[in-house]
Amino acid sequence: MRHRLKDVAERAGVSVKTVSNVVNGYQHVRPTTRTRVEQAIAELNYRPNLSARNLRKGRTGVIALAVPELDIPYFAELARHVVTTAAELGWTVLIDQTGGGPERERAAAAGIGDHLIDGLIFSPLALTAEDLTGLDGTPMVLLGERVDHGPADHVGIDNVTAAREVTAHLIGLGHRRIAAIGAQGTAEGASARLRLAGYAAALADAGITYDERLVAPAPAWHRADGAAAMRHLLDTGVRPDAVFCFNDTLALGALRALHEAGLRVPADVAVAGFDDIEDGRFSIPTLTTIAPDKARIAKLAVELLANRIAGDRQAPPKELTAPHYLTPRESTTPPPTPT
Incomplete structure (x- = not known):
């Protein structure tokens, strides 16, 4: 049985509005009241209805990650980090493989479908900064080296x-x-x-x-x-x-x-x-x-996208650089021979 806000409110002896304030992290709730509500949430194993919340905000709770190829393990591993990071925000990630073709990339950049996604993390190969300039509607963060210092936030490495x-x-x-x-x-x-x-x-x-x-x-x-x-x-x-x-x-x-x-x-x-x-x-x-640092790339991209989705649409695009590390292994430096 899925419990509702009303059930939590009855268990805690407070109003539905108070439960909503606790669930949404509002600060102006008495500590003793917050404790009672959190205890009721735990006892009832209550989980917020994210779909309903997103619909009230005019959002789907879904973002997309569009990459050229999932056969390239780098993109598959990066996708895992994006999914993990996005889940912390309650988002579902739709993953699209463009093949690096212009038509599939244009479809991704246009938002994939009407009101299907709230935002896009996009690694283009075919499209240029000019192709992406003037696109309206879907918040976007760019990855890779094809388009940097362009019309959208960008995360890359040196x-x-x-x-x-x-x-x-x-x-x-x-x-x-x-x-x-x-x-x-x-x-x-x-x-x-x-x-x-x-x-x-x-x-x-x-x-x-x-x-x-x-x-x-x-x-x-x-x-x-x-x-x-x-x-x-x-x-x-x-x-x-x-x-x-x-x-x-x-x-x-x-x-x-x-x-x-x-x-x-x-x-x-x-x-x-x-x-x-x-x-x-x-x-x-x-x-x-x-x-x-694929985990860092994913985190930066998701954070930038979250800011844009939240309404920060007019600020100039940001350029962020994630770290990288040289990792020597046996193919260049073999382990010492046992004596």
Whole structure:
């Protein structure tokens, strides 16, 4: 049996309005009264009717998270953090996979459906700042690198610095022929351009000449693309002694190709990735990576969206940067040999 506010009020000996004030966190309630109401809530196992509350406020209690691909583990793991954080606010999260296509992204940016969602956390690939400017109605927070300093709040990480750090890590271990896997020349490849820039900057810092033969493109950032790019590098005859892959799924594919070629990681070729997906903690060897703080990204995005939904619609868009961490593992620094 689902109890109502009226039932709690009768158990506590107070008015329905007083119970409502306690449930909604209003401060002007006597401590003794609040204690009686909270005790009645616990005894009856009362749960607020969030749907009714949202309808009274003209809201659905549903937000959306729109990402290009759920096959990329980074987005799946990020989605988990968004769902967890949103649940603390009583929100349900609708997850949409756009495929990075303009039509699906426009549908997401327009709010997915009339009055279906209260707000959107959106990682676009195809749409530009101009495409998103002038959209009216649905509060939005942007993720990723395709659109920053644009028409909506944005949460990202410092991709250039992160790529520079992981490349410097490889250089610090003595590697000089460091390949990069994941370059993309398309307009959608904003993350690739930033990570390539960080890679090139680290080489320059160390006085190492940038060699285009060591930069392998990848049309997508899947395991198969990483394996194909690694095989291409090996076939060129300019064998690297280390590889920086622009995400962890590319790195997992590269590990497979190196294993098939009879090369040891990291003894023959060191491998590093980016994203700190869970698979990399269980691969053989475990994968050195850049770990974006996905929980922090989700928290910042949900908090920004909550502020916009609450009515803060006119304030200028905010640019927030979440932290990242270099996480060395066995693919670059093997554990010491037991004595």
